[in-house]
Amino acid sequence: MQNQKIGFIGAGNMGGALARAVRRALPDAEILLSNRRVEKSRALAEEIGGKAAANGEIAEECDTIFLGVKPYLIRPVLEEIAPVLAKRTEQPLIISMAARITLEELESCSGGAPMVRIMPNTPVSIGKGVTLYTLGTSADDSCRDRLLSLLSASGSLIEIAEAQIDAAGVVSGCGPAFVDLFLEALADGAVYCGVPREQAMELAAEMTAGAAALAAESKVHPGVLKDAVCSPGGSTIRGVRKLEQGGLRSAVIEAILASTGKE
Numbered sequence: 676m677q678n679q680k681i682g683f684i685g686a687g688n689m690g691g692a693l694a695r696a697v698r699r700a701l702p703d704a705e706i707l708l709s710n711r712r713v714e715k716s717r718a719l720a721e722e723i724g725g726k727a728a729a730n731g732e733i734a735e736e737c738d739t740i741f742l743g744v745k746p747y748l749i750r751p752v753l754e755e756i757a758p759v760l761a762k763r764t765e766q767p768l769i770i771s772m773a774a775r776i777t778l779e780e781l782e783s784c785s786g787g788a789p790m791v792r793i794m795p796n797t798p799v800s801i802g803k804g805v806t807l808y809t810l811g812t813s814a815d816d817s818c819r820d821r822l823l824s825l826l827s828a829s830g831s832l833i834e835i836a837e838a839q840i841d842a843a844g845v846v847s848g849c850g851p852a853f854v855d856l857f858l859e860a861l862a863d864g865a866v867y868c869g870v871p872r873e874q875a876m877e878l879a880a881e882m883t884a885g886a887a888a889l890a891a892e893s894k895v896h897p898g899v900l901k902d903a904v905c906s907p908g909g910s911t912i913r914g915v916r917k918l919e920q921g922g923l924r925s926a927v928i929e930a931i932l933a934s935t936g937k938e
Contacts, residue, residue: 679704681825682733682740682767684752686710686719689772690743692800696829698723699802707733734759739768739821746773753784760786768818774848775841778811789814791822792837794844795829797851804830805847809837845934853930858883 679701683694686708694706706725709732710716716727733740734756744752749771760766766788771781772795781790790811798804806826810819819834826832835843858879865875890897905912 679739680707680737681705682707682709682728682737683743684709684730684733684740684756685743685745685748686716687743688797689795690741691719692797692804693741693743693772693795693826693829694719694725695723696799696802696804697825698725699828700825707737709733730756731759734767735763737767739770739825742769742771742773744773746776749773749776749781750784753781757784757786760788768814768821770822774844778809778837782811782813787813789818791818792840793822794840794848795826796848799826799829802828802830806830806832807835807840807844807847808832809835809840842931842935845931849930849934853927854883 681697681701681704683690683706686694687710690708690710694708697704698706706720706723707728708716708720708725709728709730710719713727719725720727730752740756742749742752766786768791769781769785769788770791770793772793774794776792778790778792781792791808791814792811793806793808795806796804799806806829808822823832858876861879861882862872862875865878866872870878886900889895890900893900901915905915
């Protein structure tokens with residue numbers, strides 16, 4: 676794995692985050708990067724010790740190709756590189772991170788290359804992410820092993836049926852934005868009560884990380900964990916009452932439904 680050539684077509688926020696994770700996992704790998712804005716791929720290449728390249732060069736040389744372009748660009752990109760892939764004796768593993776573009780759609784224009792769909796989130800950039808993945812029809816166990824190795828420094832990887840990947844991906848992928856809103860609100864409340872902004876943000880972030888870790892590691896239902904903090908007549912239960920009055924849980928559910936297009 677150390678001598679692999681790994682390509683990223685699309686070096687935006689998510690593509691860049693995964694490229695950084697791959698570099699952490701494989702410090703000696705050769706990483707090729709392309710982007711519609713060449714200056715972005717050049718900047719990322721300089722940052723991580725990669726090489727800015729054209730799509731065709733990536734298609735010709737790389738053992739693994741990450742597609743980090745917007746969903747509407749997936750088909751044009753695959754159609755662009757298909758003639759190059761067709762000339763190869765050994766097909767690369769192609770990993771798409773485009774939401775709502777199915778494996779069937781990907782495989783229809785991939786020229787027979789094995790495909791994997793992933794749904795990463797932004798915390799992969801610091802090794803604390805969650806990446807959902809599902810294998811295509813021609814992707815075997817060796818493809819899974821390669822994916823897990825490449826993204827071993829990104830955080831958790833969870834295999835999931837494709838039928839659930841879009842809905843589950845909203846929780847893991849859109850969820851950080853929802854949590855960030857909550858973090859900002861917690862900090863704003865603390866600032867209103869006199870806590871300095873920087874300290875308020877630190878407290879909110881550390882508390883959220885700890886509460887999430889407790890829920891994940893203990894496997895205890897969050898309602899039980901919440902009850903353990905709520906003393907009778909205490910400050911926490913008074914705050915919970917206000918959150919319920921404001922419709923917090925309903926608002927979060929509606930946000931998930933809206934992001935999945937099921938509202």
